Amino acid sequence: MKNQEIEPSETGDKQGTSTHWICTANHGFAPYAQEELRRLFGAVKSTVLIPGEVLRVTLQEEAEQVIEAIAGKPPVFLRHLFHIDWEWRASEQGELAAGIDELVAAAMSDPRLRDAATIAVQPRKSEHSLWSDSTAELKDMLQNRLSELKAEFVVRDADYIVSVFVGKEFIYAGISQPAHNISDWNGGAVRFQREEGQISRAKFKLLEAELTFGIDFSVFREALDIGAAPGGWTSFLLDRGLKVTAVDPAKMHPSLQNAPNLTMLRKNAGEVKFREHQFDLLVCDMSWSPKLTARLVSELLYALVPGGTAIVTVKLLSKKPMALIQEVIDMFQQSRMQVQRAKQLFHNRDEITLYMIKY
Ligand SMILES: C[S@@+](CC[C@H](N)C(=O)[O-])C[C@H]1O[C@@H](n2cnc3c(N)ncnc32)[C@H](O)[C@@H]1O
Structure with missing residues (x-):
């Protein structure tokens, strides 16, 4: 042409x-x-x-x-x-x-x-x-x-x-x-089919992160899911064969009640304690103030093994999203997180997704 x-x-x-x-x-x-x-x-x-x-x-x-x-x-x-x-x-x-x-x-x-x-x-x-x-x-x-x-x-x-x-x-x-x-x-526009019994549309965000960032979630052993309810991400990680600890004061979907590899903590993320390096994957989809989210997640990073992966959604509440993203990235970098990608996925609404690795 x-x-x-x-x-x-x-x-x-x-x-x-x-x-x-x-x-x-x-x-x-x-x-x-x-x-x-x-x-x-x-x-x-x-x-x-x-x-x-x-x-x-x-x-x-x-x-x-x-x-x-x-x-x-x-x-x-x-x-x-x-x-x-x-x-x-x-x-x-x-x-x-x-x-x-x-x-x-x-x-x-x-x-x-x-x-x-x-x-x-x-x-x-x-x-x-x-x-x-x-x-x-x-x-x-x-x-x-x-x-x-x-x-x-x-x-x-x-x-x-x-x-x-x-x-x-x-x-x-x-x-x-x-x-x-x-x-x-x-x-x-990344389109996925909604499955029968799917707990939340939020699952599409993690599916898209897997595809877009080329992450094979099945290689991880144990995940911490912060802001997990109603459980779309948790069920996705369980399906990939991981042990999952889900933290959220809100209720998880009843279909997850008896999941064998799942520990549910109905608590605020600021109140939970884990073993050092307990997890090799941390995911967080709290839909909350981005800087407070970054602080809360940073305070839990002792529980992520060096080399572990973190996927965090960052809500873009401000009118200056580019400056906000840079501030949040700087906060994570000070907590020994290397940002692999920051991207607004198709399934992100007024947020972006950070893909990071702890060093
Ligand atoms: C967008 S939803 C998460 C959806 C979930 N990823 C899914 O796939 O179903 C946000 C969740 O974050 C939780 N949340 C907000 N602040 C929190 C905090 N400080 N600690 C733990 N969970 C929190 C809310 O209760 C809410 O259930």
């Missing part, structure tokens, strides 16, 4: 390279994703496609440099991006059908797709989009139109992803390797 520069607002770009991207964050957090890009690349120009969530961003860098810089400093709030290889404006270039025809023709002639064994088509749309049917229908239509390619259409682990965003006036498309989009899920 060829990048067709057609948006008039881009004519003021400073001399040299500029590349264009569709960038996505959790709802309400796009300004922080934009700030992360600004800190990495300097000036950032953006147009809102979905308020608070999806932006079309111009960066004064080559695509390869953008991808490399992001891989070197994974962002907290920028959940997904794709490089715009091709864009098309409705009013100037005809009706939607004409745009789709051009998009399909460009994709069919792209050497990356012609040689790919597997392709994932990831369509999205804005409200009041040129595409009025569902995104599932958009995906079916695109896959039908691209069916002459020899590739098999898959959802995960594709050789290439075809990302398409249909807005109010524009169609944007890009072809990329999954590793270059931050997340290989469509728009970084």
